[in-house]
Amino acid sequence: MLDQIRRSHGHSRVELADTTGLSAQTVSNIVQRLLDAGIVEEAGRTSSGRGKPRTTLRLVGSSRYAIGVHLDPGLITVVVLGIDGDVVSRHARATPTAQDPSDTVDVLIQDIEMVLTESGIDRTRIVGLGIAAPGPIDVHRGIVLDPPNLAGWHRVPLRDAIAAATGLPVVLEKDVTAAAVAEKWTDEADGAQNFAFLYLGTGLGVGLVIGDEVVRGGSGNAGEIGHIVVDPDGLPCACGLRGCIAVSCAPLPLIEEAERRGVIPAERPDDHPTGVDAAMTRLVALADAGDDGADELLRRCSEHVARALAVVSNLLDVDRIVMGGPLWDRVGQMFTDTIPARLDELRAARGVHPVTVSGTVLGSDVGAIGAACLILDEALTPRTTSLLVPSA
Template identity: 50%
Template sequence: MGDFNQSVVLEAVRQSAEGLSRIELAAATGLSAQTVTNITRRLLDDGFIREAGRTINGPGKPRVTLRLVPDSRFSVGVHLDPAIMTFVLLDLSGAVVRRMSVRTPAKEPRQIVAAMATTIEALITASGVDRTRIAGVGVAAPGPLDVEKGTVIDPPKLLGWHRVPLRAVLAEATGMPVVLEKDTTAAAVGELWRRRASADDSFVFVYLGTGIGAAVARDGRAIPGSTRNIGEVGHIIVDPDGPACTCGSRGCVEVVCTPQAIVEQAERAGVFRDDREGSDVEAVDGRFTALCERAAAGDASAVGVLRQAAVHMSVLTAALTNMLDVDRVVFGGPFWSRLAAVYLGEIPERLARASATRAVRELPVDGTVVGDDVGAVGAGCVVLDSVLSPRASVLLLDG
């Protein structure tokens, strides 16, 4: 109970940009004044919070404002993507202190994990942060995952990754605790940490990376699913007349909405000559960037391809929001910024027409507040969240 209450108080301070007094903390948390005093004394001694001046609010003694000490703890976040690996060092507030990115090497798992460990070490060294203040490493990886065993199981665009024990191998290589999380769920955690929304907020996070995925947040927490593999949306049909999919259906998200699928549609539409060398993720990324640049410059054919992609994405988004009944939609991921202008111009109106709750409320559509590095930032926030955020499960008795 003491650890839980301490987490509750620390979370309340973290969520408050201006800080809170002990009296305000007691009101916000429902804890007694004496309990708050005892907890804040421990947090001050441990360096998590600091006293930041006094404020006068009516009669009585001035109140001492308590604020978070962001550099009291840190975490490392890693996003494993088939094209690029992104690394960030976060402070306790979730702010990025240092960032690095490297091309994902040949898909052989040992080479990739070795590159991860080397870059993490370089990131920490360049930051000058004391390693003893780093709570751990979070890795956001494409699913499916076996989170209990810490293994990555046959992700579709990482060939050779058959039950790779990523958590254990990376922990041994870095000498730090490692948390493994699905990339989409990690992104939702990052959004929750950085947006500072209300505690009862709920949203679906649509993740636009090399593949397309989704995550759900409700009551201020990301919902992981029974096996922690929630959000596999690749075989939801968004265009019944679309291309054939490996699953046997036609027009699935996997063959219509991904960057590779959009590039192929652009090639069929004549936006590009069909002279792309190879279909590896790096080649697709380059052509996708060129497509979005042409659309931004006003190329009608390129704009048409992206608008049609937005139509398909709105079908997926409507299916998710009608099923999950969330308060809003958040788009993000490494490909989001290139699509944002077209998608935000098309999807909200289409979603409003397709929403089952349109007579009750509006359904806002936003881009992530975190930016393109939401996967890596989210992975780092997963570490901070697992170490510092209050969890009711700790109050349950064993057996």
């Protein structure tokens, strides 16, 4: 019912009874409990012209909060979301170059504490913390296994470490899935959602929502696209094939190619994602300034991405593709200009069914926001209302 109140932007008790199928008395009782707990407030009155005016309800954003943490190999982001989904506080920083995971975990914990302190939020109002991390992960045990882009990470029990340090309930989710959760949460379209979220970060991955359900897969590791071959003329890959996304259009190989071609100077001290990210910024700036070499590389990258999205679209016949993540603010314009038409040429169902391609409105915080939405989702669904509204 809280989810209905959130999505409706002003349902009355009568409308809630209609949409939930609960009796008027049940709705009234639950609403009273929520009003008493300060989670919902009466927002005003509407009149439909007939009958008596109805009191509309809305969530009180400041009544409960969730924390979202996104551990990208290049960027650590912490957000605090109110129960209405608004971001009330955020912090982002480059992921430490240290290869000892415990140092990075300490940084995560410091950032969480700092954001909480700065926000001034009463800790008793925080219902939980979600972490988005690169896969593969062990969802049930809350362990980050051995992500190819997180050097030195091997079977790190991240969930329990954060839970012990914060005292909060913690869930761990794959980064791309968290991004899809955020997009699903934000979208207010009617009807079942059927989309792929292309996450553009240190690695490229896809979060999936099919028939309105987030696709996690049997072990929570759905969304790996790194070994889709997008360039048969490309570089050899560790998997034994050639021209996989992982060696063709992910940021590191793209920058390495730009350096080989002399488009940008080869001056990075190592392959840490932060330096790669800075080089990406430089490459995009060059292309914007009219540099043909930079422009060609970025166009080739968008062609590769279109080919990967064609594989996903042909397999799943999605209605739309949303793109986002830390790289989006730089490659968004190029991708938006070139990918839709190219994707359509490669789609088997192009004559039957359009696919819309757009950027997320959530910006580069989408992973962290999705991680927090996981907690709010739990809090807003009936089975765990107890988490949100103490029976006392």
